[in-house]
Amino acid sequence: MIRLVAAILLALLVYAAPAQAAPRVAALTPFSASTITRLGVRPVVVGQTLGGTDQYLASLRNVPVIPLSHPLGPNMEQLATYNASIVLSSKTWQRGTPAMRRLGMKVYESDPSSIAAVGHETRAIGKILGRTRAANALATKIENDVRAAQQGIKRRPRVLVILGVGRTPYAMLANSWGGDVVAKAGGQLLTQGLRAPSGIARISDEIVVQRNPDIIIAVPHGNPGAINRLAQYYRSNPNWRNTRAVKNNRVYVATGNQLLQPYPGVAATIRSVRAKFLKNY
Template sequence: MKPKVIEISLLFIFFIFSLDLFGQDLRIVSISPSTTEIIFALGLGDFLVGVDSFSNYPPETEKIEKVGTFSQPNLEKIISLKPDIVFATGLEQNPTVARLKRAGLKVYTVDPANIKELFQNILEIGKITQREREARKLIFKMSKDLSKIERKIANIEFSQRPKVFLEIWYSPLITCGKNSYIDEMISLAGGINIAQNIKRKFSRISQELVIKESPEIIIISYMQNQERAREFVLSRYGWDSITAVKKNRVYADINPDLILRPGPRIIEGIKELYKRFYGENFD
């Protein structure tokens, strides 16, 4: 058995043996918007005693105690809430996760590289919190919606699919590589990620490479202002030669949370991408 599989198995066994602590008084803290959305989708919103300040969906999160930002959670505040378990994500939150564990708290990290791993995370959260039935129902619904999307995209010839650049941040210029769930979203929506050969999940990319690839679609994932986004892109030297810019196919009108949060609304994000790629609603 591979070391990573053994590690995951031992971690899961640890949580299983801890389930006797999780009764009607279960206390949950989530320091990641994506895990907050998963917890609510499993019907566990009433057990949330703390969330990060970026957790803004569903609207019920507004009434929950805030425990700092996504990047800088307040450890003292989290500890004071006496959670049975803390849900977090990886990458930027890894140092926080380590500190929480050193403080004796149980922490479960959700950091899926693809949709299959997201489904696994949802199921594990369901098992940990005694909501396995709800988790399986959610996964079934999401899988069913995905199948519909895949059937529709299967009819589009690969040569007819648009080249896409999805901009996660502008300074430095950040995009998604082939090992990311966002790359998979682009593919499922019928697009071709121009950064699919970049091995890292999220990576810097040079403006020269974007210009060379000349994507037909540009998605700005951090800005919801269509006109401003186009002006922003046009201000970059050489970008006026890019197909997406010349054909006015620079989009900044998708709710970033549908793309940047690996959670239950990821299906909506794929449908929104499809709409920008092909100029029509999915349904």
């Protein structure tokens, strides 16, 4: 009888124990912000994105946004006002990591550089937040969705994915996020011989013409007020008029953020690229 009473009291104590509070997380990348939201943790602040917030979950739209600048990332005094205990950053801002840690924040550089790394990074974030089971389930779903999005590829057109920094073209290589997405969607990247640790190699309009792609996907990058003007420039760039892409009206402009930075919803991005640009269903 005594043992039974003790067991009941223990069960009541466990049941009545307060749930562990969610950590206060600053998510500096779109991937980490979107991932932790899917795991049930709302960030206290998110980092400014490169090309808009079109891939963000609707629930993140009212979260404060902190500007990021090279080489440190956020302004440390501004970041400190959000009282974050954990910062999910990336290698892009690693020079700012020591300063964040001096402020008492735990910093993790967790951002995938390829589609293959999405599952691993999702599980890593789950471990950091103590949400391992949910992260494993999310990672498995993402991986299954990516495989499904790649089914039934009927054509593999020759593609140049061009990051337009102002009017200067850069080829997005296979080791860039955008290049990897297009390759996984069935595009043959015309980047042979080009190398860059960043995944972005400066080229010229002459190189674009020489490589003569079937399809050009241009991703304008600049100040928000200049994007529409840049998009129009790349849609009608006269220097590319002798390419197959121009002659067949296969120059596309992606003004959103889906080819610039990783997101958990990459399967939807693959489907979008296939439907809008590659047309290989």
